[in-house]
Amino acid sequence: MSEFEERYRAARRKVIETDLRRLNPMQRKAAMTTEGPLLLLAGAGSGKTTVLIQRIYTLLTYGRGSDTDFTPDWATADDLEFLERFPEQPDDAEFARARELCAIDPPRPWEIIAITFTNKAAGELKERLAARLGPVANDVWASTFHSACVRILRRYIERIGFERTFTIYDTDDSQRVLKDIVKELNLDAKSFSPRSVHSEIGWAKDLFIGPKEYAK
Numbered sequence: 001m002s003e004f005e006e007r008y009r010a011a012r013r014k015v016i017e018t019d020l021r022r023l024n025p026m027q028r029k030a031a032m033t034t035e036g037p038l039l040l041l042a043g044a045g046s047g048k049t050t051v052l053i054q055r056i057y058t059l060l061t062y063g064r065g066s067d068t069d070f071t072p073d074w075a076t077a078d079d080l081e082f083l084e085r086f087p088e089q090p091d092d093a094e095f096a097r098a099r100e101l102c103a104i105d106p107p108r109p110w111e112i113i114a115i116t117f118t119n120k121a122a123g124e125l126k127e128r129l130a131a132r133l134g135p136v137a138n139d140v141w142a143s144t145f146h147s148a149c150v151r152i153l154r155r156y157i158e159r160i161g162f163e164r165t166f167t168i169y170d171t172d173d174s175q176r177v178l179k180d181i182v183k184e185l186n187l188d189a190k191s192f193s194p195r196s197v198h199s200e201i202g203w204a205k206d207l208f209i210g211p212k213e214y215a216k
């Protein structure tokens with residue numbers, strides 16, 4: 001790396017750190033880690049969701065800027081000088097230029113997915129994203145695992161031979177169907193209880209064993 005590149009990279013990190021100055025050092029480190037997987041393990045109420053929100057903000061604003069050695073070839077000595085000076089006296093009016101100079105391949109909002117288990121947690125995520133990002137937050141995929149998956153399926157399921165208008169069966173629905181099938185096949189309802197057939201199918205699905213292979 002040339003001296004210019006080295007300085008540009010360091011100045012860029014400093015600017016992004018300045019933008020995230022309200023986080024504590026570990027939170028900031030996490031929010032600035034954009035490449036590869038990241039596990040954040042911390043106690044209740046210690047600021048995990050805050051990191052998630054700030055990390056999405058960092059991604060949208062700076063792309064890989066906080067976590068890459070890459071220096072854009074359009075960067076000038078003037079830009080570098082501006083970035084090195086900026087954190088000393090961060091001026092809101094100049095933040096737009098600083099952000100522009102620090103952004104590397106920022107993703108589009110709909111290229112980000114933030115998923116969680118419960119509707120309550122998903123609701124909190126959406127609300128806090130909206131508070132942090134404004135209207136752009138609507139385009140981020142923030143939801144439960146289930147609703148994210150169903151959205152993907154509604155859009156693309158025709159590609160694997162199903163209709164978009166599919167309905168989702170819950171456990172009760174599934175077991176009712178299994179009961180009918182066991183009856184139709186004249187199997188012993190006691191040895192083939194809906195519950196045990198259901199869990200057997202679940203087991204096969206976990207192991208990626210399809211119907212044909214299972215039949216063997």
Ligand SMILES: Nc1ncnc2c1ncn2[C@@H]1O[C@H](COP(=O)(O)OP(=O)(O)OP(=O)(O)O)[C@@H](O)[C@H]1O
Pocket residue numbers: 022023024027043044045046047048049050051
């Ligand atoms: N670095 C910080 N400085 C000051 N306040 C903070 C900081 N980080 C988080 N907070 C505040 O602490 C509170 C809890 O944060 P947050 O909701 O992110 O925690 P959490 O770990 O996700 O909590 P939970 O375990 O309940 O999901 C919030 O009010 C948040 O604004």
Ligand SMILES: [Mg+2]
Pocket residue numbers: 048049050
């Ligand atoms: Mg939380």
